[in-house]
Amino acid sequence: MICGRRIWLPCRAGYRLTICRPPLATTSPGGPRDVWWWKLAEADVADLPRILVVDDSRVVRISLIQHLKGDYEVREEGDGExxxxxxxxxxxIRAVISDLQMPKLNGYELLERVRTSKLRRLQQLPFILVSGEETEEERAKAKALGVSDFVTKGAGCTEVLTRLKNLLVLTDAQEHLDAGREQMVQDPVSGLFTRKYLELQVAQAMSHAARHGIDVSLMVLGFDGFDSMGERLGVKVAEEVGNRFAKMLAGKxxxxDSLGHFGAGQFAVVSPGTAPAFCATFAERVRxxxxxxxxxxxxxxxxxxxxxxxxxVPTDLVSSAGALLDLAGERMHAAMRAGGNRTESGGVTPASRPISIQHALELLAANRQSAVVPHLPSLAERLLPLMRLMNQELGLTLxxxxxxxxxxxxxMNNN
Incomplete structure (x- = not known):
């Protein structure tokens, strides 16, 4: 592009080449001529991927930054904290390159914080650990904590940069894939609604409820120990268990109501026009x-x-569909942290309901007599016609x- 006395040309990532013409001509043995001079100017770095380099050695940081400069924008820190x-x-920040041994918070501890963070963007962030010595024990520990790559300092900066580039390419591809899935109405494998579509369903239900003065209830369910199930039985088997559960849930x-995926081994049910107490009752039945x-x-x-x-809503004071989904999800995680196999309803008491004879027998088979005892009077009343028929047909004297x-x-006494 020509602008006044300058020509702007594209150059390698992070820089632009400027050819400038001075206002006056100069002379040379060949006669008067225009002299052009070249200037390499640093481009706007806002478009470059930002990388965080963490090392307690300033010399190491400077060396890495010199190699990264031009292709990446770099931030640096001297300790893990x-x-x-x-x-x-x-x-x-798109990726982290971290030393292993550092003050305050070492590389392992920083990696663990990143992978266990509540911030989803950090959980999947590319993370390269650089160690002075590579042992099988160190590699196994880093892998268990979720490291993206593990490099020894002897490998050199070029090797680190190559691996960083490959990780960012993979991350970009995964982000595009995830973005495409989020726009889908249904999950291609299970056929269930996606979380994005569920949010739209919740928004529509909330709008309708506000106009007509009715409730909207939301239930988020998650398998306890789903990750360990995947490690024990395999990811495909764990997913199949989830799909079979979803089919069972859809039948009830x-x-x-709308059923969809909320996360790995997690599902959400949107129930327009359902009071919280009745939603809590249904949740207990499913549990x-x-x-x-x-x-x-x-x-x-x-x-x-x-x-x-x-x-x-309106019981929980939230104003958006996303906030309602997040609240139900937070309560599910609270139930898991409290030991699992429980319902966290925010203080809502389930509506009183009788249980079926079949369900009572299932509870007894599971050695859960205490769950059956409160329902014994109701169960006995429903068994009376069967007992009369047994006396008549089998000659019993019940x-x-x-x-x-x-x-x-x-x-009568209870009343």
Missing amino acids: AAWQTLVLDHS MRQE EAVEVARLSVQGQTVALTVSIGLAS PVAEIEYLLCERK
Whole structure:
């Protein structure tokens, strides 16, 4: 591009080449001529990927920065604690190159904080550990903590840069794939609604509820120990367990409810027009059904439990669909942290409901008598017609009249 006395040409990443013409001509043995001079100017670095270099040695940091300069914008920190604060505050950092041995917070500890952070962008951030010596023990520990790559200092800066470039290419590809999936209405594998679509469903339900003065309830369910299940049985088997659970759940929902994926081994149910107490009742029914179920996988009987988080409007004072989903998700995680196999409803009490005879038998088979005891009077009343038929057809002498009298007397005393 020509601008006045300057010509701007593209150059290698991070720089632009400027050819400038001076205002006056100069002379030379060949006669008057124009002299052009070249200037390499640093470009606007805002478009470059930002990398965080962490090392307590300033010499090492300078060496890395010299190699990174031009292709990346670089931030540097001298210890792990300062690096952590930078990562939390600076959303533009695309990758970390960190030394292993550092004061305040070493490379392992920094990596662990990043991978266990509640910030999703940090959980998947490319992280390269650089160590003076590479041992199998160090490599295994780094891998267990979720390192993206592990490089020895003897490999040199060129090797570090090559691996960094490869990681960023993979990360970009994964981000594009994830973005495409988020725009889908249905998950291509399970056929369930995606989280993005669920958020739209919640927004529509909240808008309708505000106009008509009704409730919207949301339930987020997650398998307890889903990650360890994947490690034990394999990721594909764990996903198949999740899909079978989703089919079971879909069979128990109303037609107007929406079921979709919330996360790995996690699902959400949107229930328009459902009061929180009735949503809590349904959640308990699902939780108990999963607890007593026995699933056979690869010849093994797998015991499963779920933790459930509930949220609703207008009971919970949230103003957006995303906030309602996040609240239900936070309550599910709180239930998991409290030991799992429980429902966190934010103080909502489930509506009173009888249990079926079949469910009572399943609870007894699972050695959960205490869950059946409160329902015994209701179960006994429903068994009376069966007991009369047994007396008639099988010649038994079950004390039906006496049982009926005692149940009636108990009911009167309770009233």
